[in-house]
Amino acid sequence: MFTRIDHIGIACRNLDEAIRFYRETYGFEVTHEEVNEEQGVREAMLRINGTDDGGASYLQLLEPIRDDSPVAKFLERHGEGVHHIAFGTADVAEAAATVRERGVRVLYETPRNGSMGSLITFLHPKDCGGVLTELVQARTDGAPSAE
Numbered sequence: 304m305f306t307r308i309d310h311i312g313i314a315c316r317n318l319d320e321a322i323r324f325y326r327e328t329y330g331f332e333v334t335h336e337e338v339n340e341e342q343g344v345r346e347a348m349l350r351i352n353g354t355d356d357g358g359a360s361y362l363q364l365l366e367p368i369r370d371d372s373p374v375a376k377f378l379e380r381h382g383e384g385v386h387h388i389a390f391g392t393a394d395v396a397e398a399a400a401t402v403r404e405r406g407v408r409v410l411y412e413t414p415r416n417g418s419m420g421s422l423i424t425f426l427h428p429k430d431c432g433g434v435l436t437e438l439v440q441a442r443t444d445g446a447p448s449a450e
Contacts, residue, residue, distance in 0.1 A: 304392060304397075304398050304401055305390040305391065305392055305398070305438075306358065306390075306391045306392060306393060307358055307360060307390070307391040308360050308388065308389070308390060308391070309358065309360065309361065309389040309390060309391035309437075309439040309441070310348065310360065310361040310362060310363045310388075310389045310418075310439070311361075311362055311363065311385060311387075311388055311389070312363045312365055312385070312386040312387040312388070312389065312437070313362060313363065313364050313365065313383075313384065313385055313386060314365050314367075314374050314377050314378050314381075314383055314384060314385075314386040315364055315365065315366055315383050316366065316378060316383060317366065318345055318346070318347060318364055318365075318366035321347075321364045321366075322347055322349075322364060325349055325362065325364070331349040331350070331351065331362065332349065332350070333347045333348070333349055334348055334349065334350040334361070335347070335348040335418065335419050336348075337418065337419075338368060339416075339417075339418065340368075341415065341416065342372065342373070342374070343367055343368055343369045343371065343372025343373070343374065343375065344365045344366060344367055344368060344372060344374050345365075345366045345367075345368050346363055346364060346365050346366070346418060347363070347364045348361045348362075348363055348418055348419065349361060349362045349363075349364070358391050358441045363389075363418065365386060374386060386435065387425070387434070387435035387436065387437050388434060388435075388436055388437070389423075389436070389437035389438070389439045390436065390437070390438055390439065391439050391440075391441060392438055392439065392440055393440065394440060395414045395422045395423065395424055395438050395439065395440035396413070396414055396422075398438050399414070399424050399426075399438055402426060402438075406430065407426050407427065407430040407431065408426065408427035408429075408430050409424055409425075409426060409427075410424060410425040410426065410427060411423075411424040411425065414440070417437075417439060419441070419442060420442030421439050421440055421441050421442050422439070422440040422442075423437055423438065423439050423440075424437070424438050425437050425438075426438070
């Protein structure tokens with residue numbers, strides 16, 4: 304069902320400072336930046352490595368662009384740090400249905416658009432040992448989109 308750790312999402316107050324830290328400390332470079340209005344964040348993806356399924360593993364740095372975004376609320380409660388873990392899957396809708404059948408609450412009825420054209424959904428942290436978990440179907444040529 305899952306093919307890799309797609310990314311680890313890290314909430315930060317200042318995206319540019321966070322990018323600088325990961326670049327200077329670990330040598331990671333930004334491979335993608337975007338603003339996701341639906342999620343209320345400005346984000347950067349830093350590629351860590353490639354994987355056997357053709358995908359990659361990333362760090363996703365997330366800076367809120369509005370006070371009502373989930374990341375802004377997370378920062379208020381917990382401060383900067385790990386926000387979520389994301390698992391890659393070939394079919395996010397199928398993976399979500401499977402975990403739903405196993406008693407885990409899926410936060411979106413249908414997958415939504417995520418970073419770099421991916422399809423995503425989230426699993427309720429109370430059903431996942433306190434960890435907000437994202438399921439990600441990477442965009443490939445001809446891949447469906449939630450749009």
